Amino acid sequence: MPLSKRSTLTQFLIEERRRFPGASGDFNALILDVALACKAIARSVAYGELAGVLGNHPAEGGTSVNVQGETQKKLDVISNDMFISANNWGGHLAGMASEEMDDPYQIPGQYPRGKYLLVFDPLDGSSNIDVNVSVGSIFSVLRAPQDVIDSGRDIVASDFLQPGTRQLAAGYALYGPTTMLVLTVGTGVNGFTLDPGLGEFKLTHPNIQVPPDTQEFAINASNSRFWEAPVKRYVDECLAGKTGPRGKDFNMRWIASMVAEAHRILMRGGVFMYPRDTKDASKPGRLRLLYEANPIGMVMEQAGGRASTGSVPMLGVQPNALHQRIGLVFGSKHEVERIERYHAEPQPYKDEASPLFNERSLFRD
Numbered sequence: 001m002p003l004s005k006r007s008t009l010t011q012f013l014i015e016e017r018r019r020f021p022g023a024s025g026d027f028n029a030l031i032l033d034v035a036l037a038c039k040a041i042a043r044s045v046a047y048g049e050l051a052g053v054l055g056n057h058p059a060e061g062g063t064s065v066n067v068q069g070e071t072q073k074k075l076d077v078i079s080n081d082m083f084i085s086a087n088n089w090g091g092h093l094a095g096m097a098s099e100e101m102d103d104p105y106q107i108p109g110q111y112p113r114g115k116y117l118l119v120f121d122p123l124d125g126s127s128n129i130d131v132n133v134s135v136g137s138i139f140s141v142l143r144a145p146q147d148v149i150d151s152g153r154d155i156v157a158s159d160f161l162q163p164g165t166r167q168l169a170a171g172y173a174l175y176g177p178t179t180m181l182v183l184t185v186g187t188g189v190n191g192f193t194l195d196p197g198l199g200e201f202k203l204t205h206p207n208i209q210v211p212p213d214t215q216e217f218a219i220n221a222s223n224s225r226f227w228e229a230p231v232k233r234y235v236d237e238c239l240a241g242k243t244g245p246r247g248k249d250f251n252m253r254w255i256a257s258m259v260a261e262a263h264r265i266l267m268r269g270g271v272f273m274y275p276r277d278t279k280d281a282s283k284p285g286r287l288r289l290l291y292e293a294n295p296i297g298m299v300m301e302q303a304g305g306r307a308s309t310g311s312v313p314m315l316g317v318q319p320n321a322l323h324q325r326i327g328l329v330f331g332s333k334h335e336v337e338r339i340e341r342y343h344a345e346p347q348p349y350k351d352e353a354s355p356l357f358n359e360r361s362l363f364r365d
């Protein structure tokens with residue numbers, strides 16, 4: 001008999017649980033409910049226009065808009081509903097929060113309440129859905145505050161405002177050429193591929209490690225005029241290639257589905273930046289702390305990579321709002337550390353000195 005039988009997600013979770021003989025099984029059941037939601041979303045994504053799920057979500061007077069002021073796709077709403085219906089009945093959760101819901105979701109009265117909080121981005125990269133490019137779901141599991149567990153009271157937004165270091169589990173599903181679930185329960189990162197015939201996630205990528213060095217970066221360069229000096233410096237040095245200060249050529253990618261970029265980085269290294277910029281003073285960054293930056297940050301750190309605001313480790317940030325935005329840099333450790341160093345250094349760097357922004361710039365006529 002082999003000592004280990006970690007071939008499916010269920011078996012993997014059972015083996016993880018054996019390390020905690022007192023565990024109730026709630027946590028495993030919760031992860032399996034999340035996996036069920038992801039399988040249901042994968043199926044809707046795969047049917048696409050055949051199921052009539054592409055396009056914007058209709059609402060009175062046009063299309064609906066979420067709390068971020070972003071147009072909702074039909075699949076944003078469908079995916080959110082699938083997360084809720086897979087997770088609201090099992091008795092494992094005290095509540096949920098999502099990119100697509102302004103306020104926290106209360107577990108309906110007819111179901112028992114549990115000790116965990118689930119936070120999610122039901123469909124990340126949803127602007128890509130109508131063009132048949134990979135999208136994903138991102139999730140984070142926190143423990144509910146003790147008084148919520150003891151009293152069973154309704155949850156409020158402040159119950160979710162816990163730093164990323166407090167996450168018990170995090171991960172994402174990627175709906176690409178194959179559907180994958182990438183999960184950390186705080187003991188490294190494991191990747192599972194959906195066998196669509198069997199309807200099971202199988203462990204195909206055990207113990208994923210992010211290479212510490214890379215020659216690949218990802219950033220939306222159309223925002224370059226809004227970047228802060230340390231980011232301009234970093235990107236300029238990459239673009240300068242072999243003849244520049246880095247002494248090597250870099251490659252660039254931008255999928256506009258963070259979950260797909262995170263997966264590429266887990267597989268072969270790289271650095272992703274959606275830094276704080278000056279585009280809109282009311283939005284300190286594009287991505288959201290609780291359901292994008294923190295879960296991806298935990299996955300990266302558990303895989304030996306690094307996640308940062310650009311200046312400080314992401315997982316240490318104390319959130320101040322449910323839908324808080326933040327600058328996000330993650331990926332190969334040595335590159336993220338370099339970007340943090342550039343933010344920490346006094347900044348003699350001048351835009352005018354940059355090959356990106358001078359007369360012969362790539363981004364100017």
Ligand code: AHG
Nearest residue numbers: 123124125126127220256257258259
């Ligand atoms: P979401 O679809 O959940 O709103 O997130 C999209 C995010 C992220 O996945 C991606 O990296 C980024 O937005 C793309 O932003 P740009 O459109 O500025 O490139």
Ligand code: MN
Nearest residue numbers: 121123124125
């Ligand atoms: Mn997103």
Ligand code: MN
Nearest residue numbers: 099121123124
């Ligand atoms: Mn989303």
